[in-house]
Amino acid sequence: MDLQTAETKIEELRNLLNQYGYEYYVLDNPSVPDAEYDRLMQELLMLEEQFPELKSPDSPTVRVGGAILDMFEKVEHRIPMLSLGNAFNEQDLRDFDRRVRQAVGDQVSYVCELKIDGLAVSLRYEDGLFIQGATRGDGTIGEDITANLKTIKSIPLRLKEAVSIEVRGEAFMPKRSFEALNEVRKERGEEQFANPRNAAAGSLRQLDPKIAASRRLDVFLYGIGNPEAIRAVSHSGGLDYLDHLGFKTNKERRKSKTIDEVIEFVHGWVEKRPHLPYEIDGIVIKVDSLAQQDELGTTAKSPRWAIAYKFPAEEVVTTLLDIELSVGRTGVITPTAILTPVKVAGTTVQRASLHNEDLIREKDIKIGDQVVVKKAGDIIPEVVNVLAEQRTGAEIDFHMPTDCPECESELVRLDGEVALRCINPKCPAQIREGLIHFVSRDAMNIDGLGEKVISQLFAEKLIGDVADIYKLTREQLLALERMGEKSVSNLLAAIEASKNNSLEKLLFGLGIRHVGAKAAKTLAIEFGSMEKLAAASKEDLIAINEIGNKMADSIVSFFEQEEAGELIQELITAGVNMDYKGAKPVSAADSDSIFAGKTVVLTGKLEVLTRNEAKEKIEALGGNVAGSVSKKTHLVIAGADAGSKLAKAQELGIEVWDEEKLLEELNK
Known part of the structure; x- marks a missing residue:
C-alpha cells in the first residue's frame, strides 16, 4: 500500500472508530458489535505502525496508552477550580435559596445534578483538539495527566466544532470496573482499593498510561471553565452545548424553579442512589443564569451560586475487636477502633476513629461491643454509638495508658485539652509524623517522598530530622526496596527543587504548633526572612492581624529552643531558602499606584x-x-x-x- 492510499484508509478508519466509540461510550447505544470495533482498531494500529508519519494526536489508538512518563508537570488553571460549600439537610438548602434570592431577586431557577464520586479534572481544547488535561490539585495548581485522560474513551480527542474551550468534569471508576480491578489485585496478593474514588485517583496518577487504559475509567462533564468563549447565557444551555460538541454529560439532571422542587429531586435520589452503575455522594445545585452567577460571585474558596447537598451517612452494625493507639505529629495519642470488616457507603471499613478518651467514656465503648458505624461526610469512618443491650458480659473496659506506646515517656493532659499527649521531643512517632508533614503538598511539596518512603528511610536511620532529607545520597536511596535509577533521580531533583520554596512553605513544614498554612504566609510576608521572625518578640507577633496570644507564645517558644536554631542552621547550610519570595502586598494608604484602593x-x-x-x-x-x-x-x-x-x-x-x-x- 502506498502512502496516499494508506492516508485515505487511516482517515476512514479513524472516522468510523470515533463514531462507533461515541455511540458506545457516550450515547450508550452501539451500532456495531464489539468484535467489529476491535477488528477496525487492530487494522488502524497496524497501518499506523507501518506509516508512523501518518499518526495523529487525536487518533483512537492513543487510548491504549503511550510511553511511560518521568513525572507529572504542574499546571496552573487559567480559571481556578473552586470547591463547593456543603449542605447536610433541608434547612441548609433553604438557607442557600434565601441568600441567592436576597442577592438577585426571585426570578431564579436551579439546575440539579448528581454529584459523582470521583476525581475533578479540567480538559483544554484548542481549535477542537484535546491538548491538555489536569487534576484539580489545590484549585489553582494541578497536575498534567493528559496522557492518562486520553485513555478514557468517553473523552473526545477532537470535538465536533473547532472551538477553543476549557471544560470541567469528574473522572470516575464505574462499579463494575472497580470490582473487576479489586478481584485482579486480590488474585495477585496486592492491596485492594478502598473505594472507586481512590481507585480512579490512583489510576489517573500512574506514570504509565497503559495502567490507566486497563482500568476502564469513565467521565461526566459538568461545566465550562470559560463560558464566555461560547457566549453561553445559562448553565443548562452550556451543558446542552457540551452534548452537541460530543462530550458525555450526566442526563440525570433537572431544572427546578423552586427550592421545593430541588428538595424533591434530592429526596428521590437518596432512594435511587444504590441502583446507579457508579457512585454518587450527593446532589449539586447551581443557579442556572450565568449573569446571576456573576452577580453572586465567589468567596475565596467556593462560588456563592452553587452548593453540594451531601447524602446522609449510611449506618451499619459491626463488632469492635480492639482499640489501637497512634502517636501524632504533635504528640497527641489517638485511639482507633479495630472492627470486624463491614461494608459502609460502598466500601469495606475495618478501622474507625474514636478521637479521644473522653469520647470513649461518654459513649461507654468496650472492646467486644456491637457498635454502629457510619462515614462522616461519606468519607471518614466513625463509631456513632454502642448497642449496650446486646452485651454478653464478655466485653472488656478500655483504659488509656499512662505511658507513650511508642517511646514509653509519661503522657500528660495539658490545661484545657481533652487529649493525652506525649511531650518527649525525641519520640520516634512524632519525628516520623513530622517528617511526613514536612514533605507534604502544602509544606515543602517533595514529590516521590510519601509516607511509605519516609517511614522506610526513618526505619533505616537514614533520616532523623528534616535537615537529613537534604543529606540523602543516590547510593543510600538506590539501596532501598523498589527504588530504581529513574525514581531516585526524580526524587533527588524534587528535593533539590524544594530548596527554592518561599519561606511560608518552610514555616508550615516545620510544624510549629498552631501555625497553619495561612498563618505561615502571613508571617512570611510580615517578616520577610526566617532571621527576622526568629528574633521577633511576642509583642511584635500579636501586633499582626490574625496572630493571637496562643500562636505568638508557640512561635516564641519554638525559636527559643536550642534544637530549633541548630535545625535551621543545618537547613541554611543545605541551601534551603529562608526568605519570602512573593510580592509583598501594599496597603491602599501606602501605595501611590493607580490600583490603590480600587x-x-x-x-x-x-x-x-x-x-x-x-x-x-x-x-x-x-x-x-x-x-x-x-x-x-x-x-x-x-x-x-x-x-x-x-x-x-x-x-x-x-x-x-x-x-x-x-x-x-x-x-x-
Missing part, C-alpha cells in the same frame, strides 16, 4: 499574564481583585473572549482596559 475584575483570556499573576501584581500595588462585576467595581480588565462580565461593566459605565493597558500601568 476593586478590579479580570475577565476573558489574557495572553501575557496568567489570571493569578495579574491578580498578585494588582494586589501587590494595593488593589483588590474581585470575582464579579458590581456597582462597587472601579475597573475591569478584559482579555480575549470576554463575555458577560464585560457586558455588565459596559452597562454600568465602568472603566474597561485591555491587557496592553494593564501591562503599561504595571510597568510604570
Whole structure:
C-alpha cells in the first residue's frame, strides 16, 4: 500500500472508530458489535505502525496508552477550580435559596445534578483538539495527566466544532470496573482499593498510561471553565452545548424553579442512589443564569451560586475487636477502633476513629461491643454509638495508658485539652509524623517522598530530622526496596527543587504548633526572612492581624529552643531558602499606584499574564481583585473572549482596559 492510499484508509478508519466509540461510550447505544470495533482498531494500529508519519494526536489508538512518563508537570488553571460549600439537610438548602434570592431577586431557577464520586479534572481544547488535561490539585495548581485522560474513551480527542474551550468534569471508576480491578489485585496478593474514588485517583496518577487504559475509567462533564468563549447565557444551555460538541454529560439532571422542587429531586435520589452503575455522594445545585452567577460571585474558596447537598451517612452494625493507639505529629495519642470488616457507603471499613478518651467514656465503648458505624461526610469512618443491650458480659473496659506506646515517656493532659499527649521531643512517632508533614503538598511539596518512603528511610536511620532529607545520597536511596535509577533521580531533583520554596512553605513544614498554612504566609510576608521572625518578640507577633496570644507564645517558644536554631542552621547550610519570595502586598494608604484602593475584575483570556499573576501584581500595588462585576467595581480588565462580565461593566459605565493597558500601568 502506498502512502496516499494508506492516508485515505487511516482517515476512514479513524472516522468510523470515533463514531462507533461515541455511540458506545457516550450515547450508550452501539451500532456495531464489539468484535467489529476491535477488528477496525487492530487494522488502524497496524497501518499506523507501518506509516508512523501518518499518526495523529487525536487518533483512537492513543487510548491504549503511550510511553511511560518521568513525572507529572504542574499546571496552573487559567480559571481556578473552586470547591463547593456543603449542605447536610433541608434547612441548609433553604438557607442557600434565601441568600441567592436576597442577592438577585426571585426570578431564579436551579439546575440539579448528581454529584459523582470521583476525581475533578479540567480538559483544554484548542481549535477542537484535546491538548491538555489536569487534576484539580489545590484549585489553582494541578497536575498534567493528559496522557492518562486520553485513555478514557468517553473523552473526545477532537470535538465536533473547532472551538477553543476549557471544560470541567469528574473522572470516575464505574462499579463494575472497580470490582473487576479489586478481584485482579486480590488474585495477585496486592492491596485492594478502598473505594472507586481512590481507585480512579490512583489510576489517573500512574506514570504509565497503559495502567490507566486497563482500568476502564469513565467521565461526566459538568461545566465550562470559560463560558464566555461560547457566549453561553445559562448553565443548562452550556451543558446542552457540551452534548452537541460530543462530550458525555450526566442526563440525570433537572431544572427546578423552586427550592421545593430541588428538595424533591434530592429526596428521590437518596432512594435511587444504590441502583446507579457508579457512585454518587450527593446532589449539586447551581443557579442556572450565568449573569446571576456573576452577580453572586465567589468567596475565596467556593462560588456563592452553587452548593453540594451531601447524602446522609449510611449506618451499619459491626463488632469492635480492639482499640489501637497512634502517636501524632504533635504528640497527641489517638485511639482507633479495630472492627470486624463491614461494608459502609460502598466500601469495606475495618478501622474507625474514636478521637479521644473522653469520647470513649461518654459513649461507654468496650472492646467486644456491637457498635454502629457510619462515614462522616461519606468519607471518614466513625463509631456513632454502642448497642449496650446486646452485651454478653464478655466485653472488656478500655483504659488509656499512662505511658507513650511508642517511646514509653509519661503522657500528660495539658490545661484545657481533652487529649493525652506525649511531650518527649525525641519520640520516634512524632519525628516520623513530622517528617511526613514536612514533605507534604502544602509544606515543602517533595514529590516521590510519601509516607511509605519516609517511614522506610526513618526505619533505616537514614533520616532523623528534616535537615537529613537534604543529606540523602543516590547510593543510600538506590539501596532501598523498589527504588530504581529513574525514581531516585526524580526524587533527588524534587528535593533539590524544594530548596527554592518561599519561606511560608518552610514555616508550615516545620510544624510549629498552631501555625497553619495561612498563618505561615502571613508571617512570611510580615517578616520577610526566617532571621527576622526568629528574633521577633511576642509583642511584635500579636501586633499582626490574625496572630493571637496562643500562636505568638508557640512561635516564641519554638525559636527559643536550642534544637530549633541548630535545625535551621543545618537547613541554611543545605541551601534551603529562608526568605519570602512573593510580592509583598501594599496597603491602599501606602501605595501611590493607580490600583490603590480600587476593586478590579479580570475577565476573558489574557495572553501575557496568567489570571493569578495579574491578580498578585494588582494586589501587590494595593488593589483588590474581585470575582464579579458590581456597582462597587472601579475597573475591569478584559482579555480575549470576554463575555458577560464585560457586558455588565459596559452597562454600568465602568472603566474597561485591555491587557496592553494593564501591562503599561504595571510597568510604570
